Amino acid sequence: GVLNKLLILAQLHQEELSIHLAQAALEDIAAARPTVSAEQILEVVAHHYQISQEELTGPSRARRFARPRQIAMYLMREETTASLSQIGRALGGRDHSTVLHACERIARMIEENEQLRREVTAIREILHRASRVPI
Structure with a gap:
């Protein structure tokens, strides 16, 4: 899931894999996850x-x-x-x-x-x- 998204983002933006790209991918996933109080x-x-x-x-x-x-x-x-x-x-x-x-x-x-x-x-x-x- 996360790794595939990261690879797709790298291809889409024509960037190499980086910490910055990984953080962006994880932020999107974290924002989409429902929060429990x-x-x-x-x-x-x-x-x-x-x-x-x-x-x-x-x-x-x-x-x-x-x-x-x-x-x-x-x-x-x-x-x-x-x-x-x-x-x-x-x-x-x-x-x-x-x-x-x-x-x-x-x-x-x-x-x-x-x-x-x-x-x-x-x-x-x-x-x-x-x-x-x-x-």
């Missing part, structure tokens, strides 16, 4: 796991709330430009190291657990469908 992630994850957003961002360490919270952290890191600190604040004032640990844990679990991989994929699909709908 932290708020949308909180809403969709809470709905998917049938918990409230208050429970998702709250202090409880119960697995029923902690796992969806970790998934929300992971998705915010993957789907938004939010920093670890910003993600922590969005999820009840958690420390950036807590967010990093959660993201690493969910990434590992996705590799090992087919059910979790399907859940995260389903949530991502909902997020990307929702982000394409004009408000």
Whole structure:
């Protein structure tokens, strides 16, 4: 995809491949990608796991709330430009190291657990469908 676009741009503009041309190609792709907000992630994850957003961002360490919270952290890191600190604040004032640990844990679990991989994929699909709908 990106490489083909880059080659076509180089031919079209009769330029050699360069960093400048690659940046231009990537900017176009990034602009076309639907944006997902932290708020949308909180809403969709809470709905998917049938918990409230208050429970998702709250202090409880119960697995029923902690796992969806970790998934929300992971998705915010993957789907938004939010920093670890910003993600922590969005999820009840958690420390950036807590967010990093959660993201690493969910990434590992996705590799090992087919059910979790399907859940995260389903949530991502909902997020990307929702982000394409004009408000």
